[in-house]
Structures are given as C-alpha cells and as structure tokens.
Amino acid sequence: MGSSHERKGSHGSLSIKGSVSSSVSSDKVPADHDLLAERPGQGSNLSGVMNIVCVVAGTGTLGLPYCLAQGGWIGAGILVLSMLMSYYTGVLIIKCLYYNGETRLASYQEIGTHAFGRFGNIAVWFFHTSIVLGAPVMYFILSGTEIRGLTEQHVSLSDKAWIWICCSIVSIPFVLMKTLKEVSLLSIFGVLSTVVLVVVTLVESSLDYKNTKGTFEYNNVIWRNLPTAIATMSVCFGGNVVYMHVEEAMRYPRAWNRVLFWAMIICCVMYAMVAIPGYLTYGPNAASPILSSLPQGVSLKIATIMIVAHVLLAAPLLMTSFSLEVERLLDISVEKRGVAKERIYRTIVRLIIMGVVGGIACLVPYFDSFLSLLGALGNCMLIYVLPIGFYWKLIGWRQMKWYELLWCAVILVIGLLSCVIGSIDAIEALHRDFTVGRD
Structure with missing residues (x-):
C-alpha cells in the first residue's frame, strides 16, 4: 500500500494519512503548501455545522x-449506532481528499476515480446524482402537496402549479449564490425551521400522552x-454527498472532525x-410521518x-453541490471564462438543472417510489460502503488496529444489509404502484 504518513493537528482536528508518491513526508510540505492551512474569507465552523x-x-x-413502532425500543440504540457509523465514514471520506499529501481532490467522484479508475467514477456519479437531484425532486413534490393542502380553501391551484412556484422561489438563491459558503445563510434558517418542527412535535406528542397512557404495550x-427499521434508520445521517463542499467552504479545515461530530x-x-x-405516546399506531398522529x-x-x-431551504444545498x-466538468470558472461569461454560463446551467428537477417532480409517475429505490442504493453505498472501500484502496487497511477493522466490517455489513432491504421494499412499492395504482 506504500508508506503511510500523517499530518497531526490539535485533538479532534482532521489528520491526513496517505500514500505519498515522493520520499518526502507530508509533514515536510512547506507551510505555504499546507493543504489544511487556514482559508481566509471562507465560512466559520458554525456555518459548517x-x-x-x-x-x-x-x-x-x-x-x-x-421505525421504533416497527422495531421496538432497540431502535433508540440503532439510532446512536447509525450516528457513530456515519461520523466515522464522514471522517474517512474527507481524509481520502488529501490521501497523497500533495493535492486536495475536488469531489467524491475524483476520490472514486483515484481509487478505482473509471469504474469508481461512474459508480459515485450514479449514486451521487440519485441523491443530490432525486432528493430535491421529492422536496418539491412534498412542498407543493403541503402548500396546496394549507391553501386550498383560499387559492385554487394544483400541486403542479405549486411545485413550479416552489422551484421559482428556490431558483433565486440557487442561481445567485455561487458556493456553499453563500448558501450557508440558508442552512441556518433551515436548521431553525427543523428545530421548530421538532419542538412542536415533541410538545404536542407529550401533551397527548395523557390521553394514550396505558393504552399500548411496548416492545423491546x-x-x-x-431489518426494515435498521435500513430506515441507517440512512438518517446521510450527508456525504455534500461533505466535500462543506469542508471546502470552511475557513479552518483542520476542525472538520469536530464540526462533523x-x-x-x-x-x-x-x-x-x-x-x-x-413512540411512547402512540405506540404501535405511530404513523409516518408522525404529524398524521398528532391532534x-x-x-x-x-x-x-x-x-x-x-425542504425549500435544504434543496439549494444539495443542488448547489451537484x-x-x-461546473467543474464544463470548466465554468472565472479563471477559464472571465467574470461575465462565468456568471452567464453558471446561470444557464443552474436554470437548466432547476427546470429538469421541476419537470421530473411534475411529470414522472410514482417517482417517489423510484427515488426510494435509488435512495436505498445511493444512501447506503455513499454513506457506508464506498467511503471504507475508497479509504482502504487509497490509504490502506494494514495500518489500522484490529478493532478499527472490526468496526469497518460492522459498518459494511449494516450498509449492505440496509441497501438490500431498502431496495426490496422499494421494488415492492413500485410493484403495488403499477399493478394496483394509487387513489
């Protein structure tokens, strides 16, 4: 595997282990070539979080x-296990960006290319695209449906009309904000909206507990x-598709491990x-989404x-990543095109991407079931399986302790199991859609 080198920072900071082609240790790279040096003008650690x-x-x-209703209280432990696995693979995949100690790779696809050549590139492209474009499609379907439900007594617009309205709204920050550094402002509001959603759900279910207390029997x-509960929970921490761009937009890249943690x-x-x-309030009757169970x-x-x-604030993050x-593939940059042409080409590309996403959200029947299939494949492969495979290929497994190898084996087994089970569930859903249809 070649010699292994490590650039160490403070406790909890990102370290680089990689096979360096030259005989010079990566620790001896000149300061002005330090790949993990401070990047002035980039976002803070908080914006990364x-x-x-x-x-x-x-x-x-x-x-x-x-999920807890399906699997029992053990699901709470699976939730913590999923967090630990996702954190570990998130650290590994960023280390792969710096594996040679000389240059920083630009994307997940480049990692795949360096690890397994064209096959690795194609594999990452397929799974990556299914997530970063498929998820926004579902976001627009969800937002259009929910807005119509909220406004149908006052405004008579169809789901498709609301989907295009949502696409138009999201296209403004998507086109105007170039990188994830600019988009990070949206993420702050997105996190706040998620916090409000969590608090509302927590308060309402807790208040309703007095009406259901003693009604249900709970299972451990x-x-x-x-298996189905594991497959669902295992992908709840999937953010690998944007980690490279989040880390790239951080002022202090050495802090990546802490930020991710x-x-x-x-x-x-x-x-x-x-x-x-x-689960405590509604027991085996807990619905998905849980809002259907709330008063x-x-x-x-x-x-x-x-x-x-x-969903409208999260969509630009994923679409910007894609x-x-x-834009890298098409050499759309200020250095290559100049300021004016770069902005024009970037605007055209992003409007085309938005049009494709909006069109799919409106036109493709049963796309949510197709996406569930791609999501089961894409999430599990990108989150668990590929990071370990790429790390072992680029950096090597021989320097790992036995318990690290055991941990990697556990992650691979759960990742592949989740992939298979999730795919089977999605295929069954597709079969029902095409044979029975929907109301």
Missing part, C-alpha cells in the same frame, strides 16, 4: 417514531420487522426528541409550514 445539519436532519425525522425488539450529535438529539416521545390544530399547521420551509460538480 449548520450546513451539515440542514442537509442531514431532513423530513426523515418525522418517520422515526414509526420486534425481530421480524427489525457536533453536527451528528445535534441531529441525533433532534431525532431522539421526535422518536422517543412519538389537528394550529400547532399542526405550524409544523407543516416548518416542513415546507425546511451544480458545482457540473
């Missing part, structure tokens, strides 16, 4: 009480449903605040508005 939380803590939060483990902790706490009270009223409308706010990849 907010970017991650906004992408990771999505609408899947509201399905966690149902429901073995027959446990606190982002994962925040997400896990919010998940627990919804999952545990939701009707003003609080429920506020929660619905927060869902719409969150557009940055496209």
Whole structure:
C-alpha cells in the first residue's frame, strides 16, 4: 500500500494519512503548501455545522417514531449506532481528499476515480446524482402537496402549479449564490425551521400522552420487522454527498472532525426528541410521518409550514453541490471564462438543472417510489460502503488496529444489509404502484 504518513493537528482536528508518491513526508510540505492551512474569507465552523445539519436532519425525522413502532425500543440504540457509523465514514471520506499529501481532490467522484479508475467514477456519479437531484425532486413534490393542502380553501391551484412556484422561489438563491459558503445563510434558517418542527412535535406528542397512557404495550425488539427499521434508520445521517463542499467552504479545515461530530450529535438529539416521545405516546399506531398522529390544530399547521420551509431551504444545498460538480466538468470558472461569461454560463446551467428537477417532480409517475429505490442504493453505498472501500484502496487497511477493522466490517455489513432491504421494499412499492395504482 506504500508508506503511510500523517499530518497531526490539535485533538479532534482532521489528520491526513496517505500514500505519498515522493520520499518526502507530508509533514515536510512547506507551510505555504499546507493543504489544511487556514482559508481566509471562507465560512466559520458554525456555518459548517449548520450546513451539515440542514442537509442531514431532513423530513426523515418525522418517520422515526414509526421505525421504533416497527422495531421496538432497540431502535433508540440503532439510532446512536447509525450516528457513530456515519461520523466515522464522514471522517474517512474527507481524509481520502488529501490521501497523497500533495493535492486536495475536488469531489467524491475524483476520490472514486483515484481509487478505482473509471469504474469508481461512474459508480459515485450514479449514486451521487440519485441523491443530490432525486432528493430535491421529492422536496418539491412534498412542498407543493403541503402548500396546496394549507391553501386550498383560499387559492385554487394544483400541486403542479405549486411545485413550479416552489422551484421559482428556490431558483433565486440557487442561481445567485455561487458556493456553499453563500448558501450557508440558508442552512441556518433551515436548521431553525427543523428545530421548530421538532419542538412542536415533541410538545404536542407529550401533551397527548395523557390521553394514550396505558393504552399500548411496548416492545423491546420486534425481530421480524427489525431489518426494515435498521435500513430506515441507517440512512438518517446521510450527508456525504455534500461533505466535500462543506469542508471546502470552511475557513479552518483542520476542525472538520469536530464540526462533523457536533453536527451528528445535534441531529441525533433532534431525532431522539421526535422518536422517543412519538413512540411512547402512540405506540404501535405511530404513523409516518408522525404529524398524521398528532391532534389537528394550529400547532399542526405550524409544523407543516416548518416542513415546507425546511425542504425549500435544504434543496439549494444539495443542488448547489451537484451544480458545482457540473461546473467543474464544463470548466465554468472565472479563471477559464472571465467574470461575465462565468456568471452567464453558471446561470444557464443552474436554470437548466432547476427546470429538469421541476419537470421530473411534475411529470414522472410514482417517482417517489423510484427515488426510494435509488435512495436505498445511493444512501447506503455513499454513506457506508464506498467511503471504507475508497479509504482502504487509497490509504490502506494494514495500518489500522484490529478493532478499527472490526468496526469497518460492522459498518459494511449494516450498509449492505440496509441497501438490500431498502431496495426490496422499494421494488415492492413500485410493484403495488403499477399493478394496483394509487387513489
């Protein structure tokens, strides 16, 4: 695997281990070539945390009480396990960016290319695209449907009309804000909307507990449903698709490990605040989303508005991540095109991307089921399987301790299991859609 080198920072900071082609240790790289040096003008550690939380803590939060209802109280432990696995692979994939100690790779696809050549590039492109474009499609479908439900008594517009309105609104920051540094302001509001959603759900389910107390019997483990619960929870911390761009937009890249750790902790706490009270109050009847189980009223409308706010604020983060990849591929940069042409080309590319996403959201039947299939494949592969495979190929597994290798094996098994089970569930849903249809 070649010799292994490590650039060490303070406790909790990012370290680089990689196979360096030259005989010069990466520790001896001149200061002005330090890949992890401070980047003036970039975003703060807090903005990095907010970017991650906004992408990771999505609408899947509201399905966690149902996961506990399916698998039992053991789901709370699975939630923590998923957080630890996702944190670990998030650290590994960023280390892969600096694996040679001389240059920083620009994207997940470049990591795949350096690790496994063209095959690795294609694999990452497929899974990456399914998430960063597929998720916004679902966001627009969800927001259009929810807005129509909130306004149907006052405004007679169809779901498709509201979807295009939402696309128009999101296209403004998507086109005007070039990188995730600028988009990080949206992520702060996105996190705040998620916090409000979590608080509303927590308060309403807790207040309703007195009406359901003693009604249900709770299970510690429901073995027959446990694989499905694991598959669902295992992808609740999936943010690998934007980690490269979040880290690139950070002023202090050495702080990546700490930034990712606190982002994962925040997400896990919010998940627990919804999952545990939701299952405690509604037991095996907990619905997905849990809002369907909450009492009707003003609080429920506020929660619905927060869902719409969150998905509309999270969509630019994912779409910006994808557009940055496209713009790199097409050499759309100030250095290559000049200021004026760069802005024009970037605007055209991003409007085309928005048009494609909006068109798919309106036109493709049963796309949510297709997306569930791609999501099961894409999330599990990008979050768990590929980071470990790439790390072992680029940096090597021989220098790892036995317990690290065991931990990697556990992650790979759970990742592949989740991929298979999630794909089977999605295929069954597609079969029902095409044979039975929907109301």
